[in-house]
Amino acid sequence: MLKHLIEGLTSGFGRQRETEPSTETSAGAGMSGAGTGVAEPLPSLGFVSHQPLYDKQLRVVAYAFSVRRGKGPLQSALQQAEFDRLMLGTLKNLDIGKLLAYRKAFVPVSLHALDDALLTELPAKSVIYRLEPPLVGEALDGQLLARLDRLQGHGYRFAVEPARFDAEQGELFRRMDFFIVDFAAPAPQVLEPFLEQLPQRYPKARWIGFNIGSAEELDLCLHGVGSRQFALFHGAILPLLKSLDENERIDTEQLHILEIMRLLRANTDSGQIEAQFKRDSVLLFKLLRFINTPSNGFAKEVQTIEESLLLLGRETLFKWLSMLLFTAKQECARSFGLLEKSLIRARFMEKLGDVRSKVEREQLFVTGMFSVLDALLGKPLDVAIEPLDLPAPVQAALLHHSGAFADRYALALACEAGDAERIDPLVQRLQLSPVPITQHYAEAVLWAQEILQQGTLGDADA
Incomplete structure (x- = not known):
């Protein structure tokens, strides 16, 4: 669901170069792949x-x-x-x-x-x-x-x-x-x-x-x-x-999104949430377009906010709005770059979560996702996340670099910066190995690329 959620959201956002994966077979293009047999890994x-x-x-x-x-x-x-x-x-x-x-x-x-x-x-x-x-x-x-x-x-x-x-x-x-x-x-x-x-x-x-x-x-x-x-x-x-950027500002759609996210976290009744959506027809259109995409597999077309809440659930709608914060300014290259950075951090931290705990992995994803909200909104991070009432471990990691998620958040930042002096002690403290960490980070980068590229291609096909 999360991948479909993000794919549907990024459709039509920040067109990048439409580049096809390389199929080159000349000298220097040979790479191991599926169906070629498993070669002995090199040192x-x-x-x-x-x-x-x-x-x-x-x-x-x-x-x-x-x-x-x-x-x-x-x-x-x-x-x-x-x-x-x-x-x-x-x-x-x-x-x-x-x-x-x-x-x-x-x-x-x-x-x-x-x-x-x-x-x-x-x-x-x-x-x-x-x-x-x-x-x-x-x-x-x-x-x-x-x-x-x-x-x-x-x-x-x-x-x-x-x-x-x-x-x-x-x-x-x-x-x-x-x-x-x-x-x-x-x-x-x-x-x-x-x-x-x-x-x-x-x-x-x-x-x-x-x-x-x-x-x-x-x-x-x-x-x-x-x-x-x-x-x-x-x-x-x-x-x-x-x-x-002289035109840097929080636009009206971003303010509406933050208000709806606040209402969702406060468990406000659906009538008030629907009223917020109706204040912004573009925002309402985006939600209905997303929920009615074939990948969601709903039998009939959804036409109201109340139906959307019943079918998606409040947590999924909250995630969708989180992504929409970054895509509200479709003309802003900075927002697009921040989206990619947040996706990489979120996916990497999710990979570091306990495979047995879905809640922990979801909260780690949210930690990475909202770690650049201050840069996106041009506000101090504590002010930017205050309306969202995030779980305590998420807030502790983001605002104080403390708590259960602190080391994994610090590791995400160190990997992003390529800071080996910070990576080594964090890897040891988390009882991990540098080789899988490299793999996890590469997979997170690839995942973010695929999500953004698929969103671009989806818009081209629309």
């Missing part, structure tokens, strides 16, 4: 982070994969090669092809990985390899460049962060599809070569703004000198949009 790393990259319309279109390499840098080519194989093996074990059905991935590898056969087992259509700089004293020789050319001939694309190279590598840079501008690095290292020199020398390469941490940095990428070169953006983008 895996611990938790592998995948953080979103946004396009200029501020839609999530790619992920930046990363993993903590330990306390010190890798010292030898052998260490780099071993690490690369672990990274590539981990992604293959995750069946990354499914995760990238609608998105791209930036995967960090060393120059030595260009000779590794595992590199060609990830889908060329979806993967862009981010090349790490050579070790001290190493040079990029002709054989590695030839290997790079062959991989590009098979459709692979590559990215580098020029500021991390000791000297300009003209032969390497001119082959790159993306240059990375890291705003967390010292400003002179980052901005001067990119905004003044590299555009003229390598005009075809597109730029990725990485670790964007302020509204000024985001505005520079979108509107400043060299903004035409920027194609993708990484960092805490969604919280920054509020300061750039």
Whole structure:
């Protein structure tokens, strides 16, 4: 019911690029799947982070994969090669092809990985390899460049962060599809070569703004000198949009939704709830359209709020309205991004719940779902959730980071940020393993993608 609930709700919301899952069979597209037999899993790393990259319309279109390499840098080519194989093996074990059905991935590898056969087992259509700089004293020789050319001939694309190279590598840079501008690095290292020199020398390469941490940095990428070169953006983008959006406000439909949710939690009689729906004809139309979709399987058409309450139940109607809070502003890219973030958190936390307790899993889902309500409504979180009278464990986790759900909420936030230093102790405290956590998080991301994509396709068919 929950999946149908969300599918029906997201129909017609925030159209993304209508991209079909990759069916590529050329070199580099081979991924294990159903019917191919079960291969022996490759050795895996611990938790592998995948953080979103946004396009200029501020839609999530790619992920930046990363993993903590330990306390010190890798010292030898052998260490780099071993690490690369672990990274590539981990992604293959995750069946990354499914995760990238609608998105791209930036995967960090060393120059030595260009000779590794595992590199060609990830889908060329979806993967862009981010090349790490050579070790001290190493040079990029002709054989590695030839290997790079062959991989590009098979459709692979590559990215580098020029500021991390000791000297300009003209032969390497001119082959790159993306240059990375890291705003967390010292400003002179980052901005001067990119905004003044590299555009003229390598005009075809597109730029990725990485670790964007302020509204000024985001505005520079979108509107400043060299903004035409920027194609993708990484960092805490969604919280920054509020300061750039002059039209940010809570609209009338959102206020009505919050009031109805308050009435439902207060167990108010159906007459008062129906009166609230009648104040907003669009909201009433959306409810009746949802409840009469074939996937709900009701024998006759529902025409009243009273019938809707009887058939759906108050809890299901409450969930539907929770989703509708995010979809009220269909033109707002920020709302769409917050919806995806909340879905990922909600699904991931639900996965961490006790399989024997439906109530706990539902409350964990609600915790993740409402964790971004402050950003959506532009209010402090305690004020935003106050009308909803949420269960005590949900409120404790959201407002005080305490109580029964606190560690699982903290783990969801740490996984989202790719913060291994926070993930490790939380995993130990919850008596979990990093490998399933990576799997759970990847499945949550995939689930959110599928929900949003199905909603888009449903609108196209309407």
